[in-house]
Amino acid sequence: MASERIESIKSLFTAKSAKVETNKGEQYYANLYEKCKTRLESLQELPPVSNKIKIESALEDEGVNRRDFLKWASATTAMLMLPASFTPLVAKAATLMNRVPVIWIELQDCAGNSEALLRSDGPKVDEIILDIISLEFQETLMAASGHQAEKQLEDAIATFKGKYLLFVEGSVPMGMDGQFGTIGAKAETFYDHLKRVSDDAAAVVAVGSCATFGGIPAAAPNPTDAKGVMEVVNGKPIINIPACPANPANMVGVLLHYVLTGQIPELDSLLRPKFAFGYRIHDNCERRAHFDAGEYVEEWGDTGAKNNFCLYKMGCKGPMTFNNCSIVRYNEGVNWPIGVGRGCIGCSEPDFWDKYAYERPMANANIKAPTGGVEKTVDQFGLGLLTAAGIGIGIHAAASVVAGKKGETNE
Amino acid sequence: MKEGYKKVKRMTPAMRIVHWANFFSMIVAIVTGLYIAEPYYQTLIAESAVDKYVMAWNRWGHFIVAIIFDVTSIIVAYLYFFSRFEKPYKKVIPTGKNIKEFLAVLMNLITLNRKKDFDSSHLDSFNAVYFAIFHLLLAWMLFSGLQLYVHGLESGESSIGSWWPAMLHLVTDWTIPFSHAIVGGTGPATLMDVRIMHHYIMWFIITWVVIHIYYQVWRTIYWQEGDIAIVFGGTKFVKEDKEA
Numbered sequence: 001m002a003s004e005r006i007e008s009i010k011s012l013f014t015a016k017s018a019k020v021e022t023n024k025g026e027q028y029y030a031n032l033y034e035k036c037k038t039r040l041e042s043l044q045e046l047p048p049v050s051n052k053i054k055i056e057s058a059l060e061d062e063g064v065n066r067r068d069f070l071k072w073a074s075a076t077t078a079m080l081m082l083p084a085s086f087t088p089l090v091a092k093a094a095t096l097m098n099r100v101p102v103i104w105i106e107l108q109d110c111a112g113n114s115e116a117l118l119r120s121d122g123p124k125v126d127e128i129i130l131d132i133i134s135l136e137f138q139e140t141l142m143a144a145s146g147h148q149a150e151k152q153l154e155d156a157i158a159t160f161k162g163k164y165l166l167f168v169e170g171s172v173p174m175g176m177d178g179q180f181g182t183i184g185a186k187a188e189t190f191y192d193h194l195k196r197v198s199d200d201a202a203a204v205v206a207v208g209s210c211a212t213f214g215g216i217p218a219a220a221p222n223p224t225d226a227k228g229v230m231e232v233v234n235g236k237p238i239i240n241i242p243a244c245p246a247n248p249a250n251m252v253g254v255l256l257h258y259v260l261t262g263q264i265p266e267l268d269s270l271l272r273p274k275f276a277f278g279y280r281i282h283d284n285c286e287r288r289a290h291f292d293a294g295e296y297v298e299e300w301g302d303t304g305a306k307n308n309f310c311l312y313k314m315g316c317k318g319p320m321t322f323n324n325c326s327i328v329r330y331n332e333g334v335n336w337p338i339g340v341g342r343g344c345i346g347c348s349e350p351d352f353w354d355k356y357a358y359e360r361p362m363a364n365a366n367i368k369a370p371t372g373g374v375e376k377t378v379d380q381f382g383l384g385l386l387t388a389a390g391i392g393i394g395i396h397a398a399a400s401v402v403a404g405k406k407g408e409t410n411e
Numbered sequence: 412m413k414e415g416y417k418k419v420k421r422m423t424p425a426m427r428i429v430h431w432a433n434f435f436s437m438i439v440a441i442v443t444g445l446y447i448a449e450p451y452y453q454t455l456i457a458e459s460a461v462d463k464y465v466m467a468w469n470r471w472g473h474f475i476v477a478i479i480f481d482v483t484s485i486i487v488a489y490l491y492f493f494s495r496f497e498k499p500y501k502k503v504i505p506t507g508k509n510i511k512e513f514l515a516v517l518m519n520l521i522t523l524n525r526k527k528d529f530d531s532s533h534l535d536s537f538n539a540v541y542f543a544i545f546h547l548l549l550a551w552m553l554f555s556g557l558q559l560y561v562h563g564l565e566s567g568e569s570s571i572g573s574w575w576p577a578m579l580h581l582v583t584d585w586t587i588p589f590s591h592a593i594v595g596g597t598g599p600a601t602l603m604d605v606r607i608m609h610h611y612i613m614w615f616i617i618t619w620v621v622i623h624i625y626y627q628v629w630r631t632i633y634w635q636e637g638d639i640a641i642v643f644g645g646t647k648f649v650k651e652d653k654e655a
Contacts, residue, residue, distance in 0.1 A: 020566060213598035222597045231599075270599060280565055294454040294465025313450060320562070320602045350598030355607070362606055363448035367594075378607060382614025389618045393625045396523075400633060403523035 020278035021266075022081055029083050036089050036260050040096060043259065048098040049134035049160070055095045058128050069094075072125040072332075079328060080253055080265070081275050093260040097133045100259055101164040103156055104138040105197055107190040108181050108217045108226055109170030113208040114140045116245035124332035126248040133255065136164065139183075150184050157200050165258065166201035167251075168194065171210040171217045172232045175225030194232065203237040203264055204229060205254060209347055212240040212272075219353035230271055237264050240271040242323075244347035249328050250276040270350070272322070281318040281344055284326040287311065291319075297341075305341060315359035316343035323348040416648040419532050421641045423496050429483045430642055436476035436483075437620070440552075441613065443473040448610055477556055484553060487546060502539035512536040520626075524633040531634055532649040541623070548616050555590070555609040558583035562602065 059069055073091040077084060106114070117130050118141075135141070136156035137149075144152050156164065170190075173180035178189030188196075198204050206229040209215035217226035230238050241250050254273055257265045265273040282288065290296070290310035297304040297314050310316070318326070321344050329336040337344055346356025358365040366375040376384070422430070445451060446469045454465045491500045502509060515529040516537035529535060557579050564576040590608040591600030631639040637647045 022566070218597040220597070226597070228598065278565060280562055283563060283565070289460040292465075292467040293460035293463040294450060294469075295460055295463065296450055296453075298453070317603075320606060322565070346603070349603065350601040351596040351603075354596060355594075355601060355603040361449040362603065363445075363610060367607060378610045378614070381611065382617070385614050385618050386621065389621055393622065396520075397625070397629070400523045400629065403525065404633065 020081070020274050029085075032082075032261070033086065033089070036086070036093075039260070039262050040089060040092050043096045043099045046099050049101045050098075050136065053098070053132050055097070055128070055132050058132050059125070062128055064125060064128065069125060075328075076249075076253065076256065079249065079275060079324070080257060089260060090256060093256050094129055096259055097129055097255065099134070100255070101134045101136050101156065101160040102167060102255075103136050103153070103160075103164050103197060103201070104167040104169065105193065106139050107168065107170030107194065107211070108173050108224065109208065109210045109215070111140050111169070112245040113169045114138070117248050117251075126252045126332060129252050129255075130248060136160065147185055150186075153197070157197060161200045163202055164200075165255070166198055166204045167207050168198075168204060168211045168229050169207050171214045171226035171228060173217070173224035174227050174232070175223070180224040191232065194229070198229075198233050198236055201236060203239065203258070204233055205239045205241060205251075206230065207241050207246045207251060209242045209244045209246075209352060212242040212270075213350040213352075215244065216353050218351070238271050239264050239267065239273060241276070242270075242272060242348040243325070244352070247276070247325060247328065247330060249332070250324070268322075272348075276324045277322045277348065279322065279324060279327065281321045281323055281326045281338075285318050285338060286326070287338060308341070311338060311341070311343035313361060314343045315345075315361060315365070317346035317349075317356045318344040320356070321346040321349055413648070415651055417651050418646045419649055420496075420646050421534070422645045423494075424645065425486070426490070426496075427642060427645055429486055432479055432483050436479045437616070439472055439476045440480070441617065443469040443476075444613060447473060474560070477553065477560075480549065481553060484546070484549060497534055499534065499539050499542065502534055502536045503543050509536040513540060520629075527634070531636060541626075545616070545619050545623070548612055548619065551586075551612050552609065552616070554583050555586045555605050555612070558586045558605050559602075559609060 059065075070087070070091060073094065074084065074087045077087045077090045080086075080090070082090070104114075117127050137153045139149070142149060142152070172178075172190050172194055174191065178191040181190040182188060183190065183193050206212045210217055210226070211229050213228045214222070214226045214231075215228075217224060218228075228240075230240065239254055241247075241254060243250075250273070253276060254265060257263070257273075257275075265275055268274050268277060270277075282291070285291070287308055287310045290308070291312055293310075295304060295307075295309045297309045297311050299305075300314070312319070316338065318338065325336045326338070329339065343359065344356075345359070346352045349356055355367070358367075363379055364377055366377055447466070450466065454463050456463050456465075490496075490498075492498060502512075512529055513536040516535050519527045519529070520537075561576055561579040561583065564579070567573050567576055569575045586605050586608075587602065588600045590604035594604040594607050596604070627639055627642075631637060636649050641647050
């Protein structure tokens with residue numbers, strides 16, 4: 001534990017933190033363009049892995065026309081922080097998404113990230129793209145079950161050894177030798193399951209807060225000793241896409257980046273792609289002016305709430321949360337938590353359920369005192385400390401007065 | 412001057428300026444800091460959001476006193492080692508002599524001034540350690556505060572250049588795992604840990620101040636050497652036979 005802590009401190013000193021380089025110079029992008037072009041050409045020569053659906057027909061079936069698709073392509077280019085000249089490459093990469101095999105496994109979670117993709121009312125381009133990827137295994141979606149499903153997973157691992165991207169949804173229960181979560185006919189623990197599938201993956205993408213940092217299963221008192229993927233899997237490139245649920249736009253972004261460049265995107269110190277998690281919600285919030293003005297919603301449904309005032313006093317954690325939902329929003333720009341008037345719960349940050357999601361300002365929320373034990377607000381703890389000091393002073397002062405008088409009589 | 416007493420210098424003008432600068436900065440820092448943590452009054456000005464700027468002014472005030480604290484801290488840190496008047500670091504090092512003096516002053520406080528076998532004419536080890544605790548608490552507030560501040564400079568740019576956020580990350584990023592080690596939690600270290608610790612330490616500082624004021628007043632009354640005058644005039648009085 002101690003060595004891990006030292007490592008984490010070292011990594012924080014050497015990490016390039018949240019800094020986002022939005023312009024890397026003309027030469028850099030010219031080289032990248034050529035590289036991406038060559039990569040896409042070589043991908044195009046490969047046959048689709050197994051998903052034969054063509055994006056053109058998929059888009060047409062869902063009523064998305066070419067113009068909408070290209071609008072999406074330019075927006076996604078911007079999201080990935082690439083110059084506008086990359087738009088044709090991004091559009092082309094989208095058509096080649098089925099060249100990269102993807103295995104998606106589910107551990108201790110609510111399947112909310114799968115749901116986020118599936119249940120959208122009228123799938124948008126992001127969701128359609130995820131329809132046409134070469135998804136070799138996905139427990140929630142696949143028709144096969146039991147031994148057949150297991151067989152399919154084994155086949156996929158054997159066929160695409162070292163080439164597939166592994167998407168993981170859900171945390172890994174480590175308590176009781178991992179017996180809190182088992183899967184399949186052989187009752188393989190989630191930990192063994194993850195190990196087996198990740199050993200042959202090209203890279204591991206942890207999707208959602210549970211898979212990245214433990215999420216809700218890891219919330220206090222964390223009965224199953226739930227851990228995020230990055231604490232369990234070693235020796236593989238890991239990309240974290242936190243948030244509850246993770247934004248499909250960011251999943252597509254990571255996949256597209258991989259298809260386009262053959263590399264994982266630039267990551268921050270928590271292994272989150274910087275293009276998505278390099279910015280703070282607060283700094284791109286549409287209600288920021290109300291924050292600076294001191295105009296806050298005081299209670300749900302009050303005049304402030306009706307006038308879109310800042311939700312800071314209702315516990316909005318935008319000022320501490322790094323995510324791009326204030327920019328790209330959810331469901332292709334339809335809306336996002338602050339837009340619907342209920343504040344940010346910091347779902348893309350570690351320990352979000354215990355440290356961010358209490359829907360009150362931090363100063364007014366019950367959190368554990370540094371010593372552990374009783375849950376009090378910071379201010380209650382502080383006032384207690386002050387009271388104790390006051391009592392101590394009172395006793396000392398009173399005793400001094402008494403002792404002083406005695407001293408005088410003695411003299 | 413009272414017969415048999417002599418004046419001794421205890422605080423230089425620079426030290427007194429630092430003391431009062433800290434005094435006023437701390438009041439402003441607490442008043443604005445509590446507002447930033449949880450806005451405790453409502454803005455009752457019938458102006459549009461762009462004109463009111465109440466939170467922004469609070470944050471501005473908080474940052475200004477933070478800068479004053481930065482400056483005074485650098486001065487104090489310098490004086491610790493290079494002061495021509497007295498070098499406090501010499502009294503903080505746990506040498507046999509210092510430990511003995513520390514315990515003697517502590518005994519004086521516990522025995523309610525029945526025992527007083529140390530020289531109170533100059534800075535004693537107990538006071539030096541007590542102030543060192545304050546300086547460490549304050550240093551924590553500065554580093555953790557700058558960490559919270561740099562979150563808003565995520566583009567890596569600032570109006571004075573990219574060196575500023577880069578430097579802030581370099582010197583304050585350690586506060587994240589450090590806070591996490593104290594706050595705890597199951598996931599990796601997170602920014603909220605810093606915010607929680609920044610708020611907690613405010614209460615420790617307030618407690619420190621309360622005890623500090625009490626101790627100075629108590630000393631003044633029981634030692635009868637005019638200690639409370641040090642921070643105003645820079646001098647106190649000691650019995651002549653006591654002076655070494």
